[in-house]
Amino acid sequence: MEYGAGMLHSLSRMRLFDMRFVLTLLVLATNMPAQIFQQPLATFTGVVEEIDGRRLALQDADSNTLQFALTHKTRYYAGSKKIKASDIKQGDRVSIETKRFPDGELEAINVRLEPKTKTPGT
Numbered sequence: 001m002e003y004g005a006g007m008l009h010s011l012s013r014m015r016l017f018d019m020r021f022v023l024t025l026l027v028l029a030t031n032m033p034a035q036i037f038q039q040p041l042a043t044f045t046g047v048v049e050e051i052d053g054r055r056l057a058l059q060d061a062d063s064n065t066l067q068f069a070l071t072h073k074t075r076y077y078a079g080s081k082k083i084k085a086s087d088i089k090q091g092d093r094v095s096i097e098t099k100r101f102p103d104g105e106l107e108a109i110n111v112r113l114e115p116k117t118k119t120p121g122t
Contacts, residue, residue, distance in 0.1 A: 041097040041098060041099055041110075042098050044058060044060060045094070046061065046094070047059050047091060048088060048094055049065060051085070053070065054069065055070060056070055056108060056111065058094065058096060066106070067106070068096055068106045070108050070111075071108075073107075073109065074109065074110070075110050076110075076111045077111070078112075078113040085111075092113055094114060095111075095114060096112075
């Protein structure tokens, strides 16, 4: 099969168009907000069994103990007020918004101190 000059010119223009299209998609993908590619946060609620500078152990409503990694990016709140990690104590009820590290470990993104509930008769 023999190609004429016009056919070769058309093929090279098509390849150039394909390259431009692919490059445009790459540019768009790299300029999109990171939130589009991030997984949604999962929330766990329970009672703090143990907390130190790097880990938090949480007992959930089914008495399961869940482990969370605490990082320099972890934020701590009481209501809408930012607090320090040292304000969270064993026995406190918290909600933890998490995401998974690539190895499957849960990273605590936000730790929210739940308001203390009054027990009847107190």
